[in-house]
Every structure is written in C-alpha cells, then in structure tokens.
Amino acid sequence: MTTAAELLALAYQPESVPLEQIASDLGANGLPYALPIHPNLVHLTIGLFVIAIAFDVVGALYPLEKRLFRFLALPITRGGFHDVGWYNLLACCLVTFVTVASGFYEMLTAVPLPGVVSTFGLGSMTTMLWHGVGGVALLTIITGMTVWRGFQRYRWRRDMGRQVQWLYLLVGVAMFALLGLHGTLGAQLAAEFGVHIAADQLLQAGADLHVALP
C-alpha cells in the first residue's frame, strides 16, 4: 500500500515546477504583461452586480420612495430602475466569464511569497484554492441569477410593476456577503502574498527597490 504522502514525495520535483518552462518570458511581476488583467475586470463584475441588485431593490420599494424623488425633482419610472437591474446584471454575467478566465491564467502563473499566513490564518495555497473554486461558484450563481432575472422580466412578471421576486433580492443581498468575502481573499493574494506585485517579488528576490524600481 502506498499512501498519498508517499506518492506526492515521488511526484514532487521542485526543480521542475511547470511555471519554470515559461519563466524567461515573464516580467518581475510574474506575468508576460505589465499589469494584471483580472483585478481590473473584478471592478466590473462587483460594481455591475451590486448596482444591479441595488436598483432592483429601489424598483421593488418604489411605492415608498416615490415622494422622495418628486421632492428631488428627479423624474423617475419604476421600469427604469428595473431596466438598470436587468441590463447591469446581464453585463455582469458576460464580463464575469472573462474575469474568471483571466483569474485562472493569473493564478496558474502566481508565485506567492513563501511563509506568509493571511489575516484569515490561511496559507497561500489554501487561499488560492478557495479563491479559484469560489470564483467558479460565484460565476455559476451569477449566471443562474441572470437566467432567473430574465424569466422574471420576460415571462413570469412581465405585466407586474415589481419585476423581481423578494427571494431574488434576498439571494442578491446574500451574494454581497459572498462577494465581499471572496474579494477579500483576492485582496490578500495581492497585498499579503504579493502575487503579481512587482515590488513584492523584487524585494523577495533581494533586489534594492531604489535600483530595481527607480
């Protein structure tokens, strides 16, 4: 009988980590380009999702806030709020496929700083695994919610003033917490584990930043 640890000892050859095959093509930040793509697409995923849900909440509570908007002399329609909820979520869903894809590329090329334990008490590998699996889970939920939202808009609630079910809004708000937690893991990969941050990687390599990053 061979245990998993014994197999791993046989298979693990640090001198030939796959990343080394392309290492000569990578810059100081561990990427073949100057700035990472995934964190920029994350702006779109998070911004679009949060505002989509927020405007559906505003649309759902329309009877309460009508007077406020009239007081502000801001002409509104309930359908307009729900349009923001639908189109922003649709855009979020489309963008997030690219967000996750670029995230996987940049995680496969990640070299976290050794010996670091995050604020959550996790090591770099555990953090990356949660962030990777979590990203796919969030993409699945966002896609599911977009289909759900589409059915509410074009089928089930087409002729109703309130275009969304309360349950949909509840799931959306619960997703805020998941996105926040997931985003914090991603932020830790950067700010604590130094993944794809040129200055952190140069310092780890023993470089003098006065010379390396003048």
Place this chain on the structure above:
Amino acid sequence: MLELLPPLNDHNLPWMDTIHPIVVHFVIAMALIGFVFDLIGVLWRRPALFEVSFWNLLFATGAIFVAIIFGQVEAGLAAPYGAARNILDLHTTIGWSLAGVLSLLTAWRYVLRNRDPEALPISFLGAGTLVSALIVVQVVLGDKLIWTYGLHTVKVVAAMREGLI
C-alpha cells in the same frame, strides 16, 4: 489629525485593507458601462438603455467623491517612493479632475434627460468617449501604484519600516 485614526496595521492602514480600490469599483464599472450602454442605445436604437446609462452615471458621480475621501487618506499613508511619487501626484490630480468632469457630464445628462429621455446627441457620446479614456488612464495609474510599486502591501510596508525604501 492622524491621532484620530486607530493604530496602523501591517498594511500601514488604520483599517484592515485598502478601501479606495473597493469604492472605485463603482466609479469605474458604472461610468464605463454607462458609456457602453449609450453607444449600444444609439447604434441599435434602444432608447431604454439611455435610462440605464443615466442612473449608472449618476451613481458613478456620487461614488467618486467617496473614492477621493478614502483615496486621500490612503495616499497620505502610502509612503510612495521613486517614480511612484509622481504617479501618485498625477493620480490625485486626475482623480479630483474626474470628480469635476463627471459632475459636469451628469449635470448635462440631467438636462438632456429632462428634455427628451429617448434621445441622445452625438456630442454627448463624444464627451463620453473622452471621459472613458480619462478613466482608463486613471485606472492604469492606480494599477501601477499597487501592482508595480506595491503601495500598502505588507512586504513593501515592512521594507519601508526597515528603512530599505
């Protein structure tokens, strides 16, 4: 002023993590998608999208002031070095300018929407192109501060406190 804040952590921050990059989600995403929806609305004649753009633009304009408040505090604690100092200066200047530019764009849009919510002049699309380009430049500058110079990352803060940078 600084004594009003909690003690600084290993990110050189009085709070757990940088807040500015979280707030700018809502400026970047809303302003850029607003422009995209305007473009689609004009090209494919979908005036319903103009309403979506309007609200996104309004939200982006509100969010940029919050982003600037946190940005100023976190920039003040960032201890930039080398070329990062110039980049941070430029990022600050463009950031404040964008607050003005986005406010003007939103005001113009408010007037246009009051006149006819179903129409959008090409001149507004032109302005939207310029503002979107300015936002992209601003994002690249902010990206350099974190992804190249590692401001507020644990490793750089530790090096700074050891006097290495």
